[in-house]
Amino acid sequence: MARRTVVLWCPDWPVISAAGAAGLSPTAPIAVIWANRVVSCSAAARAEGVRRGLRRREAQGRCPDLVVLRHDPIRDARAFEPVLAAVEELAPGVEAIRPGLCAVAARGPARYFGGDRAVAARLVQQVTASTRVTSRVGVADGRFAAGLAARQAEIVPRGGSRAFLAPFPVNTLELSELTDLLRRLGLRTLGDFAGLPPRDVLARFGPDGARAHRLARGQDEVPLAARVPAPELAVQVEFDPPVDRVDTAAFAARALAEQVHAGLIRRGLACTRLAIEAQTEHGEQLTRLWRHEGVLTPAAIADRVRWQLDGWLTRAATGEAERPTAGIMLLRLVPDEVIRHSGLQLGLWGGLGDAGERAGRAMARVQGMLGGDAVLTAVLGGGRDPDEQVRLVPWGDERVPARPADQPWPGQVPAPAPATVLADPVPVEVLAADGGPVGVTGRYAVTAEPARFAAPGRPATALLAWAGPWPVDERWWDPAAARRRARFQLLGADGTAWLVALEAGRWWAEGVYD
């Protein structure tokens, strides 16, 4: 029997947190954008036809006064912390599912306040009073059903979850691969899917499918065999001196996440609920439960710990809840609910996942030696310079390009790209045959043919060939960021080839084709 659960949902949470940070009213037409797609939009924007998944340009076309804000999951989680604190005042044991959505067991509060309806009303009131955030509450058997009930602010009667879920389309399961397959099989609603015999679902769709099937049948996603984890699965780290900076603590959290995950894997387990505990120098105890719909990977654990630490350590800014009076001395991760993890097996011969994990551990070790920013990984995006197209992010951070690659970048240097890119351009000299300087006119014509080239630390060389000028006129509408350059490729008699640029009367080497 699924546990009776109360779910509190703040509609359009990314919009509310982004609007709060930008000092806007959430009633304005606002869209939160990630990777050029609308992630979430306010009610006013929705009324104008803006929808999730629209391209930014199209959303702006439908609603010309649309305010576009950037999506930031860390900010969302931080802003959600006061809401969690408000819920916790009424009902202990709140589980954050994701920013904007949290769950709490219904049994205790329902008894205390006299029924599910009373709990729902009290929760909405409490959250509005202490954080001025509108929310909806749903109560049902099982968290999945309660989450859907919260969207309609509904109380599903006891034992009615399966009937309540039946008319919902299968894509509410949010497992795109499985739901595509189900739709092609003609199973369009959760009711259709729930009608299949569980044994056949497991045989045909594997453990993930079986889990989704349990959800569709209104059973709790944690199987009855969920066990109380052995205490040795918990890991902790002590900070000396105590830390009060999010990035320092988050860095340690990443290693801790790896450790807790390794411990679980060794026992063939996976974690579905994680308790994050912290103790401050003055003895304050902070605890928060995080629930994950699937199983928590090391990266997912590290993200949640980082969000939570951010929430605690920056409470002062929000003013609603008190900030811990001292730095964090002890951080502890406790896998609170674990299941047997049958979904993932390492390859018989040690697959790529194994090598990746091994590499990841070594990178974490090097980050421990040199600092978090010393180990980088590159993300390629768009841009006009070979340097601009690369964004270096610390190992383990999210891989997001600086500029979108799928847009035209007129003036991009033609392929092949230089094998050596000088992120800090080096001043060089380009001279005409008579030894005079080479310049470029306003109409992008050279004043003299380049004939000699000298870079620091190298003997001057005659030029065999050259091409250019290739003009780049960037952001001319913005005087602070405007750049006008003319780029050339030069081929020296010594066999070296260079990418150079003339900017404001000076020549710079930007890359070497070596």
Add this chain to the structure above:
Amino acid sequence: MTTAAPERSGAARETRREARPRGAGDPLERALLPVLPALAPLFPDGALRRGSTVAVDGSAALLIAVLAGPSLAGSWCAVLGVPTLGLVAAAGAGVAVDRLALVPAPGPAWPSVTAALLDAVDLVVVAPGARVRAGDARRLAARARQRGSVLVPYGVPAGGWEGADLRLSVAEAQWSGLGAGWGHLRARQVLLHSDGRGSAARPRRAQVWLPAAGGRVEPAAAVVPIPVRRAPAGQPPGRRPPPGELL
């Protein structure tokens, strides 16, 4: 395939036995990391031998070509001390940048950082800024041999890295595509040179397009000049600046 070529030198057989990595599988297959087909003639086994030390001279394009083979085959690689590595060029040659870790400034602790990475990734490129102590070079080569990874000292002058099994360098290079005021750099034909110790003592050569038009690395069988399209100098400017204004 040259991977099954019988090993003649006793010393090399010894090395191979030590180089056998953890885990089972066909020992010969497991002891080699693939390289790009264009580079295969430079290696005695036609591939990188796990546990070996392969020095690369100062050409970044050659370094990228060495990285591309294992990276394409799914290996994880790390590059230490090369902040100027052209990652767009690397991706163009086939390096999977999401499996490439970069440590641009390893600092004076570079030997221990290199050792830590040798434990976990298949190929580690290291460009030590300063002079390398013979002891450090020996210890790192031993670490690579023991862990079955490949160590690639990069940009160290000849003789600067004691005990390299193989040394790769660019002997001759010829760019094409660029004229006097027209065209752009399209491809470069290079003559690569390798020599080393043991089974690699005989010098080897390979003609390679490094890069070929489009950025890949391809073998150059014969000297074939690639056709060059004559392009007008410069591109039409987007916004026409007032005449006479100098940049």
